[in-house]
Amino acid sequence: MKNPLKTIRETKPLVHHITNWVTIYDCANITRAFGALPVMAHASEECADMTKISSALVLNIGTLTSEIIDSMILSAAAANEKKIPVVLDAVGVGATKFRDEMAAKILGSVRIDIIKGNYSEIAKLAGENAETKGVEATSISADPEKVAKEFAKSRSSVVVMTGKEDIISDGNRTFIVKNGHGLMGSIVGTGCMAASIIGSFASANPDYCDAAKDALVYFGVAGELAAEKSIGPGSFKVNLYDEVFNLSDEKVRGMMKVEER
Amino acid sequence: MKNPLKTIRETKPLVHHITNWVTIYDCANITRAFGALPVMAHASEECADMTKISSALVLNIGTLTSEIIDSMILSAAAANEKKIPVVLDAVGVGATKFRDEMAAKILGSVRIDIIKGNYSEIAKLAGENAETKGVEATSISADPEKVAKEFAKSRSSVVVMTGKEDIISDGNRTFIVKNGHGLMGSIVGTGCMAASIIGSFASANPDYCDAAKDALVYFGVAGELAAEKSIGPGSFKVNLYDEVFNLSDEKVRGMMKVEER
Amino acid sequence: MKNPLKTIRETKPLVHHITNWVTIYDCANITRAFGALPVMAHASEECADMTKISSALVLNIGTLTSEIIDSMILSAAAANEKKIPVVLDAVGVGATKFRDEMAAKILGSVRIDIIKGNYSEIAKLAGENAETKGVEATSISADPEKVAKEFAKSRSSVVVMTGKEDIISDGNRTFIVKNGHGLMGSIVGTGCMAASIIGSFASANPDYCDAAKDALVYFGVAGELAAEKSIGPGSFKVNLYDEVFNLSDEKVRGMMKVEER
Numbered sequence: 001m002k003n004p005l006k007t008i009r010e011t012k013p014l015v016h017h018i019t020n021w022v023t024i025y026d027c028a029n030i031t032r033a034f035g036a037l038p039v040m041a042h043a044s045e046e047c048a049d050m051t052k053i054s055s056a057l058v059l060n061i062g063t064l065t066s067e068i069i070d071s072m073i074l075s076a077a078a079a080n081e082k083k084i085p086v087v088l089d090a091v092g093v094g095a096t097k098f099r100d101e102m103a104a105k106i107l108g109s110v111r112i113d114i115i116k117g118n119y120s121e122i123a124k125l126a127g128e129n130a131e132t133k134g135v136e137a138t139s140i141s142a143d144p145e146k147v148a149k150e151f152a153k154s155r156s157s158v159v160v161m162t163g164k165e166d167i168i169s170d171g172n173r174t175f176i177v178k179n180g181h182g183l184m185g186s187i188v189g190t191g192c193m194a195a196s197i198i199g200s201f202a203s204a205n206p207d208y209c210d211a212a213k214d215a216l217v218y219f220g221v222a223g224e225l226a227a228e229k230s231i232g233p234g235s236f237k238v239n240l241y242d243e244v245f246n247l248s249d250e251k252v253r254g255m256m257k258v259e260e261r
Numbered sequence: 262m263k264n265p266l267k268t269i270r271e272t273k274p275l276v277h278h279i280t281n282w283v284t285i286y287d288c289a290n291i292t293r294a295f296g297a298l299p300v301m302a303h304a305s306e307e308c309a310d311m312t313k314i315s316s317a318l319v320l321n322i323g324t325l326t327s328e329i330i331d332s333m334i335l336s337a338a339a340a341n342e343k344k345i346p347v348v349l350d351a352v353g354v355g356a357t358k359f360r361d362e363m364a365a366k367i368l369g370s371v372r373i374d375i376i377k378g379n380y381s382e383i384a385k386l387a388g389e390n391a392e393t394k395g396v397e398a399t400s401i402s403a404d405p406e407k408v409a410k411e412f413a414k415s416r417s418s419v420v421v422m423t424g425k426e427d428i429i430s431d432g433n434r435t436f437i438v439k440n441g442h443g444l445m446g447s448i449v450g451t452g453c454m455a456a457s458i459i460g461s462f463a464s465a466n467p468d469y470c471d472a473a474k475d476a477l478v479y480f481g482v483a484g485e486l487a488a489e490k491s492i493g494p495g496s497f498k499v500n501l502y503d504e505v506f507n508l509s510d511e512k513v514r515g516m517m518k519v520e521e522r
Numbered sequence: 523m524k525n526p527l528k529t530i531r532e533t534k535p536l537v538h539h540i541t542n543w544v545t546i547y548d549c550a551n552i553t554r555a556f557g558a559l560p561v562m563a564h565a566s567e568e569c570a571d572m573t574k575i576s577s578a579l580v581l582n583i584g585t586l587t588s589e590i591i592d593s594m595i596l597s598a599a600a601a602n603e604k605k606i607p608v609v610l611d612a613v614g615v616g617a618t619k620f621r622d623e624m625a626a627k628i629l630g631s632v633r634i635d636i637i638k639g640n641y642s643e644i645a646k647l648a649g650e651n652a653e654t655k656g657v658e659a660t661s662i663s664a665d666p667e668k669v670a671k672e673f674a675k676s677r678s679s680v681v682v683m684t685g686k687e688d689i690i691s692d693g694n695r696t697f698i699v700k701n702g703h704g705l706m707g708s709i710v711g712t713g714c715m716a717a718s719i720i721g722s723f724a725s726a727n728p729d730y731c732d733a734a735k736d737a738l739v740y741f742g743v744a745g746e747l748a749a750e751k752s753i754g755p756g757s758f759k760v761n762l763y764d765e766v767f768n769l770s771d772e773k774v775r776g777m778m779k780v781e782e783r
Contacts, residue, residue, distance in 0.1 A: 014397075020562075021282050021543050021562070024282055024283050025284060028284075028449040029450075032447065032448070033447070037394060037395055037397050038395070039395030040282070041324065041353070041395075042324060043325060043326045045359040046357040049356075049357040049358060050356065050357055050395070053394070054395070063562055063563065063564060064565060065564075065565045095561070095563075095571075095575065096563070096571040098565065098567040098571065133536055133559060134559055134576070135559075135561050186554065186767060187551060188551045188554050189551075231768065232555075232764030232765070233551070233555055233764065234762065234767070235760055235764055237760075237763075238496055238760055241494045242495040243493070245493035245495070246493055275655055275656045275658075282543050285543055286544055286545060286547065286710065289544050289545075289710040289711075290755070293709070293710050293755075294708070294755055298657075300614070300656030300657055301542075301543070301544050301584070301585055302614070302617075303585060303587075304586060304588070306588065306620040307618040310617075310618040310619060310620065311618055314617065315656070499756035500756060502754055502756030502759075503755065503756040503757055505754075506754035506755050507753065
């Protein structure tokens with residue numbers, strides 16, 4: 001897509017989140033900083049109605065409960081019917097049996113257009129032998145690119161594996177995004193924010209693989225710009241929001257580091 | 262009221278919140294920055310007891326559930342009995358049927374002293390034809406000042422409509438507050454914070470219309486001062502807290518922009 | 523312990539939290555800034571499993587519900603079995619009957635290794651006559667050092683009373699920590715963060731009294747360094763995270779203010 005950021009800022013898509021209680025504020029705020037409109041509504045009585053007036057749905061199981069999973073499925077069904085993109089951030093899959101089961105329940109009940117996680121979360125979802133340390137990736141034995149590509153093909157979905165290098169695949173095309181900075185890992189929530197940004201970009205671009213790749217490039221570039229001015233996680237987070245707010249498609253074009261394989 | 266900020270800082274009122282999970286931290290923190298003491302307690306077993314030791318109650322339905330609404334009603338009943346001010350921030354009314362119904366349930370069950378929302382939320386509550394885009398106002402066909410004034414009169418409450426210009430009315434007096442800055446809309450939660458500040462000011466001033474007007478003036482002035490030093494939402498939020506912390510009644514007096522109609 | 527911070531940064535302990543919805547993000551973020559890995563998981567179906575792969579458990583009853591308390595007890599039982607440290611932050615005990623009862627339920631059901639609260643919270647837990655203003659300490663009539671020491675002895679636990687001076691006692695040794703800065707009280711959540719830090723330090727040091735003392739010294743030193751550069755709660759919080767991130771055992775050694783009694 002030519003100017004995704006300009007498009008988001010002009011169309012101001014409503015991005016419905018059912019997400020965790022740790023980073024919910026940052027998911028909302030980064031969505032706003034990119035120019036989209038966040039809304040968070042998890043009650044089973046209204047979640048599907050909120051999805052129906054939205055342009056994307058972002059699900060994040062960081063602090064899941066059975067009730068929240070039920071609401072996610074209600075909302076995703078409404079999103080599937082409306083044909084708006086659904087992003088699942090599979091936080092902590094590989095850490096407990098309950099997370100593995102609930103993620104499987106979602107994937108077995110509704111269509112997820114973009115499945116996102118760190119290396120061990122996606123590997124676990126894809127049936128590989130993998131464990132997650134709480135919500136932190138551990139090293140996996142399988143080849144991550146192969147895992148992403150094959151899992152994407154088997155699900156007919158876009159798969160996003162985040163890490164030092166991000167891997168995005170729809171089973172045919174595979175992008176490696178090398179933008180980003182180590183300080184992004186010094187604050188909690190950049191992974192969750194990435195899912196919100198992917199939802200925002202996918203609401204504006206029907207090629208979800210391209211949208212997810214762009215989302216991670218734009219966020220990574222903002223992170224690089226912010227890191228130049230920062231001495232720790234406090235200043236980094238402040239600068240990250242300022243850089244996202246002042247980002248432009250032109251600025252990103254000169255800094256993107258993407259390989260297609 | 263002569264020196265509302267000085268009064269709050271001297272009396273340190275306890276402001277009980279039952280609020281949403283997105284901006285709960287900022288509601289607590291801005292309450293503290295103004296000099297009041299925030300407490301958040303939503304369990305049905307204790308919420309009324311917490312209200313009984315408080316000086317104001319702030320309700321915000323941003324991430325409502327049926328259980329949370331029940332707790333709000335329990336707490337508001339306790340507040341009504343103790344005759345402390347109750348603020349309702351009608352977040353997202355006009356977006357889903359459930360929100361409309363739950364807001365009506367609250368308004369039908371207990372006395373709300375100050376009803377706050379953006380233009381479309383208040384218009385919807387007042388029975389006008391209005392829709393809310395998630396939690397964002399959309400333009401309304403009715404005259405907002407007339408809506409605020411008549412809704413206030415019909416409810417015998419103070420009505421606060423926030424937007425580029427804030428409208429505060431008790432049905433007789435109507436204030437237009439023109440303080441504030443565009444960057445306040447670049448971060449999520451300034452609307453929710455405003456409700457917390459209104460609660461803090463109302464705990465110190467029995468003229469709730471005057472208190473709500475003052476709250477928005479003080480917050481708006483802090484926003485203007487913060488904006489001068491900020492280049493985006495990250496730095497703006499930092500500066501906003503610093504400016505609120507260093508605000509004084511004297512400083513605000515020279516900057517207030519209020520019309521009475 | 524010689525170099526607790528270096529140890530935490532090398533071992534990256536997983537610190538499981540079941541905590542409140544107000545400061546949950548800051549609990550996670552400060553844990554990360556100190557070099558440990560935070561995870562928050564409260565669902566009854568998985569909380570014990572998450573504790574089983576963790577190195578410490580931090581419980582905080584700030585926004586408690588009956589269900590959350592049940593999850594806390596499930597997790598603490600798993601922690602007791604695994605012999606990893608359990609920290610209880612008794613937020614708001616002394617404010618409502620429900621909090622008093624739920625704290626008593628936890629203390630009667632599982633072993634709590636480190637009991638933390640402000641002066642009035644701990645005094646109330648210890649059976650003294652005390653009231654808490656929401657979540658803020660009020661002055662207590664009893665001698666706080668004596669309360670901490672005797673309560674620690676009676677429970678065979680470490681007791682941490684936070685305030686202008688922090689008191690840490692295991693019933694035999696009593697430490698008074700005088701590090702810290704007034705600006706720490708200008709932001710919401712430093713008390714909750716302190717519990718997360720205590721959990722992180724205790725995961726690395728089997729002498730929990732020493733660990734709790736170190737945690738408060740390190741946090742207090744970071745607060746002092748941050749305050750030098752700050753003009754209000756906004757800048758203070760940014761600088762606090764940067765200072766924690768850039769802290770070292772060497773830096774702290776030159777600034778610690780501890781008395782042993």
